[in-house]
Amino acid sequence: MLVVACIKQVPDTTQVQIDPVTNTLVREGIPFIVNPYDTHALEEALYFKDQFGFRVAAISMGPPNAEATLRKALALGVDDAILLSDRCFGGADTLATSNVLSAAILRLNQQEEVGVVLCGKQTIDGDTAQVGPGIATRLGYTQLTLVDRIESLDPVKKTIRVRRKLEGRYEIVEAPLPVMLTVVRELNRPRYPTVPMRIDSADAQVQVWDNTVLGLDVNSCGLKGSPTWVSRIFSPERDKGEIIGDGFGDPVGTAKLLIHKLLSKDLLHA
Numbered sequence: 001m002l003v004v005a006c007i008k009q010v011p012d013t014t015q016v017q018i019d020p021v022t023n024t025l026v027r028e029g030i031p032f033i034v035n036p037y038d039t040h041a042l043e044e045a046l047y048f049k050d051q052f053g054f055r056v057a058a059i060s061m062g063p064p065n066a067e068a069t070l071r072k073a074l075a076l077g078v079d080d081a082i083l084l085s086d087r088c089f090g091g092a093d094t095l096a097t098s099n100v101l102s103a104a105i106l107r108l109n110q111q112e113e114v115g116v117v118l119c120g121k122q123t124i125d126g127d128t129a130q131v132g133p134g135i136a137t138r139l140g141y142t143q144l145t146l147v148d149r150i151e152s153l154d155p156v157k158k159t160i161r162v163r164r165k166l167e168g169r170y171e172i173v174e175a176p177l178p179v180m181l182t183v184v185r186e187l188n189r190p191r192y193p194t195v196p197m198r199i200d201s202a203d204a205q206v207q208v209w210d211n212t213v214l215g216l217d218v219n220s221c222g223l224k225g226s227p228t229w230v231s232r233i234f235s236p237e238r239d240k241g242e243i244i245g246d247g248f249g250d251p252v253g254t255a256k257l258l259i260h261k262l263l264s265k266d267l268l269h270a
């Protein structure tokens with residue numbers, strides 16, 4: 001059985017800045033990292049490999065430099081690392097991204113039966129949390145989102161039981177394979193690559209699948225296949241901090257001052 005981990009290369013957002021003139025992300029000189037949630041997806045895929053002997057494939061859609069992300073996955077022990085990269089995949093929204101990733105998973109399924117697809121809960125750049133469910137919908141897989149614990153997986157019966165972390169409660173759900181899981185940080189603690197594995201991975205091959213491999217209609221991927229677009233991107237304006245009253249000595253008076261201030265700015269009626 002094959003487990004597929006979807007991993008995305010993202011800018012290290014603690015250092016991202018927005019060009020105030022063009023309103024676009026300043027990407028030059030910014031280091032890229034594996035989306036943090038995806039490191040947990042990858043770790044769980046590798047745990048399944050250790051536990052059940054499943055084969056693991058890591059896939060990523062992105063520009064050629066996203067190969068570095070997949071090389072990290074190879075260093076951790078994935079069997080196949082596949083970069084989905086083609087000019088016609090560029091400018092994709094979440095719908096078009098899900099189309100490309102689903103097509104790759106379908107293709108992998110022709111080689112070996114896919115049992116589990118693992119995605120992060122969301123990315124730290126796009127942040128939509130739509131791609132995992134988009135993949136599940138396109139492939140007709142059961143989707144189990146916000147998974148924080150795998151209760152059990154039965155490869156013979158082909159079922160999985162997971163715990164979902166919801167607001168103020170947990171939910172235990174069992175589903176037949178194949179499934180698509182989106183995972184949260186609490187699921188596991190990602191492993192680090194050992195030095196020998198890093199060295200081995202330097203020579204390991206990251207496969208590159210372009211659209212001649214996937215054979216998608218160009219109108220279903222990239223900018224052409226994206227019904228949504230970013231009309232404007234900007235940093236929120238910040239007013240300089242202002243000390244209002246003495247919150248320790250006079251909490252009631254300070255609260256009144258604050259309410260007066262907010263009302264005078266008409267913020268509470270906005």
Ligand SMILES: Cc1cc2nc3c(=O)[nH]c(=O)nc-3n(C[C@H](O)[C@H](O)[C@H](O)COP(=O)(O)OP(=O)(O)OC[C@H]3O[C@@H](n4cnc5c(N)ncnc54)[C@H](O)[C@@H]3O)c2cc1C
Nearest residue numbers: 006061091093094119120122123126127128129130131229
């Ligand atoms: C019109 C438009 C144009 C855009 N153009 C660009 C562009 O040119 N370049 C650009 O970088 N972004 C672009 N984006 C952003 C792009 O839509 C998102 O990066 C992408 O669709 C993923 O969405 P997300 O980051 O919200 O992922 P989420 O839905 O939050 O991700 C959930 C999970 O899905 C998986 N996943 C998501 N994306 C990938 C991926 N690419 N590969 C593997 N797994 C993945 C990961 O496991 C991730 O944790 C554009 C968006 C729009 C609307």
